[in-house]
Amino acid sequence: MIEDKALLSEYLSESEELLDSLLADLDRLAEQANADPDINLVNRIFRTVHSLKGLSGMMGLAEVQSLAHEFEDILDDLRLGKLGIDEEAAGALQEAGAGLAALVAGAARGAVTQDDFDRLSELLTAITRRSQARARKDDGELIGLSERERQLLTEYELHRISENLSAGRTFYAITVQLEVGSLDTQYRSLTSNLAERGELITTLPETASAATLVAFKLLFATQLKEADVKRIAKPFAGRVSKMNQSPWRRAGAALRGVGRKPKKTTDTSTPPKSSEAIGTLPPTFAQESLHPLSPSVRVELAQIDELSGLAHELSIEAERLTSMADRFLVAAGFGARERFDLRLSARRIERDFLELEERLVELRMVSLAQTFTRAARLATRLARELGKSVSVEVAGRETHLDKMIVDRIADAIYHVLRNAIDHGIELPDKRRLAGKSARGKIRIEAGLEGTRCAIAISDDGRGIDKDEVRARAVEIGAINDQEELTDEEALRLILHPGFSTADKVSEVSGRGVGLDAVERTLYELGGEIRISSEIGKTTRFEMVVPTTLVLIPAFLVRVSDWRYAINVGQIIELLYISPDDILGRDGKRSINWRNSTLPLIELRYLLGLGGARVLRQTGAVEAMTPGAAAFSHELASQAQAQRIRVPVFITRAGDRHVAVAVENFEGQREIIVKSLGALGSKIKGVLGGVDLEGGDVALVLDLPSLLFLRSLRL
Amino acid sequence: MAKERRKKWRDALTLGVLPLDLADEKSGENLTDQISFLAFEVGGQGFAIGVEHTEGVVDCPRVTPLPGPPDGVIGVTSVRGKMTIVMDLSLGANPKDEKRRLVLLKGDAQLGLLADNIDGVVVIKPDEVGSAQPRKASAGSAKSATKSWLTDKSIKSRGRVVTVIDGERLAGA
Numbered sequence: 001m002i003e004d005k006a007l008l009s010e011y012l013s014e015s016e017e018l019l020d021s022l023l024a025d026l027d028r029l030a031e032q033a034n035a036d037p038d039i040n041l042v043n044r045i046f047r048t049v050h051s052l053k054g055l056s057g058m059m060g061l062a063e064v065q066s067l068a069h070e071f072e073d074i075l076d077d078l079r080l081g082k083l084g085i086d087e088e089a090a091g092a093l094q095e096a097g098a099g100l101a102a103l104v105a106g107a108a109r110g111a112v113t114q115d116d117f118d119r120l121s122e123l124l125t126a127i128t129r130r131s132q133a134r135a136r137k138d139d140g141e142l143i144g145l146s147e148r149e150r151q152l153l154t155e156y157e158l159h160r161i162s163e164n165l166s167a168g169r170t171f172y173a174i175t176v177q178l179e180v181g182s183l184d185t186q187y188r189s190l191t192s193n194l195a196e197r198g199e200l201i202t203t204l205p206e207t208a209s210a211a212t213l214v215a216f217k218l219l220f221a222t223q224l225k226e227a228d229v230k231r232i233a234k235p236f237a238g239r240v241s242k243m244n245q246s247p248w249r250r251a252g253a254a255l256r257g258v259g260r261k262p263k264k265t266t267d268t269s270t271p272p273k274s275s276e277a278i279g280t281l282p283p284t285f286a287q288e289s290l291h292p293l294s295p296s297v298r299v300e301l302a303q304i305d306e307l308s309g310l311a312h313e314l315s316i317e318a319e320r321l322t323s324m325a326d327r328f329l330v331a332a333g334f335g336a337r338e339r340f341d342l343r344l345s346a347r348r349i350e351r352d353f354l355e356l357e358e359r360l361v362e363l364r365m366v367s368l369a370q371t372f373t374r375a376a377r378l379a380t381r382l383a384r385e386l387g388k389s390v391s392v393e394v395a396g397r398e399t400h401l402d403k404m405i406v407d408r409i410a411d412a413i414y415h416v417l418r419n420a421i422d423h424g425i426e427l428p429d430k431r432r433l434a435g436k437s438a439r440g441k442i443r444i445e446a447g448l449e450g451t452r453c454a455i456a457i458s459d460d461g462r463g464i465d466k467d468e469v470r471a472r473a474v475e476i477g478a479i480n481d482q483e484e485l486t487d488e489e490a491l492r493l494i495l496h497p498g499f500s501t502a503d504k505v506s507e508v509s510g511r512g513v514g515l516d517a518v519e520r521t522l523y524e525l526g527g528e529i530r531i532s533s534e535i536g537k538t539t540r541f542e543m544v545v546p547t548t549l550v551l552i553p554a555f556l557v558r559v560s561d562w563r564y565a566i567n568v569g570q571i572i573e574l575l576y577i578s579p580d581d582i583l584g585r586d587g588k589r590s591i592n593w594r595n596s597t598l599p600l601i602e603l604r605y606l607l608g609l610g611g612a613r614v615l616r617q618t619g620a621v622e623a624m625t626p627g628a629a630a631f632s633h634e635l636a637s638q639a640q641a642q643r644i645r646v647p648v649f650i651t652r653a654g655d656r657h658v659a660v661a662v663e664n665f666e667g668q669r670e671i672i673v674k675s676l677g678a679l680g681s682k683i684k685g686v687l688g689g690v691d692l693e694g695g696d697v698a699l700v701l702d703l704p705s706l707l708f709l710r711s712l713r714l
Numbered sequence: 715m716a717k718e719r720r721k722k723w724r725d726a727l728t729l730g731v732l733p734l735d736l737a738d739e740k741s742g743e744n745l746t747d748q749i750s751f752l753a754f755e756v757g758g759q760g761f762a763i764g765v766e767h768t769e770g771v772v773d774c775p776r777v778t779p780l781p782g783p784p785d786g787v788i789g790v791t792s793v794r795g796k797m798t799i800v801m802d803l804s805l806g807a808n809p810k811d812e813k814r815r816l817v818l819l820k821g822d823a824q825l826g827l828l829a830d831n832i833d834g835v836v837v838i839k840p841d842e843v844g845s846a847q848p849r850k851a852s853a854g855s856a857k858s859a860t861k862s863w864l865t866d867k868s869i870k871s872r873g874r875v876v877t878v879i880d881g882e883r884l885a886g887a
Contacts, residue, residue, distance in 0.1 A: 309795065312795035313795055562778055562779070607779075607781040609779070609781075674795075674797045675797065676790060676797050676799060677799065677823050677825075678821070678823045678824070679784065679787070679823050679824070679825070683780050683781075683784070683787075684781075684782060685781055685782070686780060686781065688797065689778070689790050689792065691792050691795065695776065695792065696776055697776075697778045697790055697791055697792045697797065698778070699778060699780065699781075699790070706781070
């Protein structure tokens with residue numbers, strides 16, 4: 001057990017990343033079952049387990065370390081072709097991976113029993129027993145390398161040579177000399193070019209012609225003709241020589257048996273050199289690769305926030321200093337030139353601080369990759385548990401969001417996903433009857449919509465039956481049976497608390513809690529949920545969230561002597577309307593917009609600052625004959641257009657558009673939203689505050705929840 | 715420690731923040747059997763709060779009203795770049811037009827208590843803390859909510875009895 005809390009959290013977060021990538025890679029490996037596994041994939045899995053082993057060893061978790069070591073052995077067999085991958089083996093490996101993940105979390109907290117270890121250990125032994133299954137035939141033989149060079153080859157590299165020989169590829173030796181200064185980039189560029197067109201077996205050291213040069217020989221197997229290989233090597237001034245196959249074969253027998261030390265007796269605490277050397281760095285630089293691969297550090301969110309606060313204080317201090325310096329310059333009799341220079345440099349400092357604050361905001365952004373990977377894995381597992389089969393497609397992993405939003409949205413994603421598999425995807429037999437493939441399809445995707453991010457989860461399942469939803473909504477009293485609803489409104493009824501049409505409560509979902517919680521989460525984040533469905537074909541849930549809660553492009557409006565900031569993502573259109581365009585009576589005003597009638601609400605009413613303003617004289621127009629009314633209407637609007645124009649913006653509440661009237665538009669700008677602290681969550685409809693010039697604070701409004709609060713579910 | 719004190723003094727000089735731990739500095743070992751309170755007045759009523767719950771006193775900048783605020787909260791203002799929720803313990807009784815002060819509290823709540831006047835720091839012995847004067851039963855429902863921030867204790871400041879605020883509760887609000 002790890003006592004040191006800081007160390008524990010470090011260990012967990014680092015091993016979490018490793019385990020995530022391990023599990024994802026094992027899933028990928030399972031997809032390639034029965035075929036020859038992708039060698040890069042197997043290598044990556046090997047490296048991940050190896051890192052995990054090292055990490056656990058460092059933490060003194062000896063049991064985890066030894067299990068990881070057993071795991072590593074199995075993977076080594078796989079790399080060497082001693083172990084074939086069929087569905088059963090792949091499944092066992094996936095299970096072992098999941099077991100290892102559970103063990104790591106448990107072991108770090110000291111909550112693992114001997115049984116847990118034994119179970120995983122047995123599983124690993126069972127997989128090992130399969131390794132005798134397929135010993136590869138070695139018909140490949142090699143030579144063309146000196147005795148010294150041959151000794152540098154590992155068992156794994158020998159195996160790759162024979163594999164490539166049996167695949168009928170040709171071998172080339174490419175000798176290059178690279179400048180020490182640019183070695184890193186040059187080498188990487190050359191090897192990645194080669195890797196695209198064949199397999200780089202190994203890199204062997206050579207003697208360089210000058211002290212500033214490093215020379216090596218690359219052993220490359222490919223289908224390419226010699227001229228093509230020469231073209232790749234040319235920019236690097238590489239010398240290419242084709243290796244004669246017959247001498248390779250001749251010496252093969254002699255070489256076999258010289259072989260390597262048996263794997264089991266090698267010192268397992270040092271990494272097998274082969275795994276580090278292949279395709280990355282030459283053996284002379286093998287030590288280099290012992291360093292962590294990622295050049296990054298982990299930082300707590302709170303630390304970034306502290307830095308932001310500090311940067312802000314500094315900027316205020318700098319401002320104060322500037323104005324003081326300006327006064328001194330005047331007092332000391334300096335002229336306009338000096339004051340101008342001072343202001344110029346003050347402006348520069350100001351700009352730098354702004355950039356600093358923006359950079360700090362960016363630091364809070366993380367990609368959705370990890371969340372999506374987990375979601376995909378969860379989906380596959382759930383489907384299996386329910387006797388269903390799904391393929392999960394993921395897109396937009398690289399979309400970046402504020403860490404806090406990613407954390408909060410994760411549960412919502414998992415929830416919607418569970419619903420899709422439990423209620424959406426049908427059992428294989430049913431799908432076949434409906435003329436679909438037995439395997440269901442789930443797609444998880446993310447994309448940016450301006451400053452917001454839309455995360456969509458769609459399935460090709462049975463769709464949502466609106467009549468069924470309606471009936472159920474009437475039953476629980478969410479609507480009365482006379483109510484007329486649009487299609488989307490009917491679908492949205494499933495977001496109602498207590499709604500669940502599942503006939504029986506299942507392990508996975510259908511307990512009637514949840515979708516309303518999903519909607520609430522999205523509202524709190526200033527986002528929304530959209531649903532669409534086609535019966536028998538598909539259901540799609542789209543969750544829209546802001547990409548950051550901190551730095552947002554905002555539009556400022558004025559109401560009752562105060563300014564308010566609104567995320568531009570929540571504003572669909574800005575318009576000035578004439579009072580004559582306002583329909584209906586006070587308390588139920590509306591306007592026409594894009595051929596539909598929208599309710600018109602005053603922002604001051606939403607904010608509880610007062611009721612509706614008097615915007616026009618009522619009664620005059622309505623009383624006249626149509627012709628006269630039209631004439632008078634025109635006159636009135638001409639006259640009033642000069643006097644009063646009402647600034648209005650169009651926003652969206654759920655699936656309806658709403659027009660909101662303000663007193664003035666004050667322009668758009670990027671703002672840094674500041675938290676209102678622990679009490680902030682109790683103040684609904686406000687995301688935070690923003691400092692304005694002159695010391696005022698503008699509240700950053702969250703329109704959907706403001707409208708929601710005022711029960712304007714229109 | 716010295717760094718903190720320097721920062722306090724810097725604030726005091728540049729922002730008009732009153733450093734509050736001066737009493738602590740001079741009383742040394744006597745500290746254990748003495749309690750320090752910051753006493754202030756708002757809307758004609760007197761209040762006191764343990765100095766350990768406070769961060770300082772500043773001139774209150776313009777307060778932006780909040781929609782649907784919790785009881786006692788009148789709005790938000792920015793103090794040294796930090797959003798600060800402003801609470802009026804008198805619930806708007808006898809508002810003064812003059813410049814008001816803000817008692818900043820420690821804790822995640824980012825709270826500031828509105829004050830018309832700051833009496834100053836009162837250092838007393840624990841046995842000098844009395845029970846609060848009985849409050850009028852006429853207090854409305856909104857008032858009873860803020861009353862939960864008040865303890866049943868009182869102390870004397872400038873010759874009158876003031877109610878002690880439950881600073882721990884406010885800080886955790």
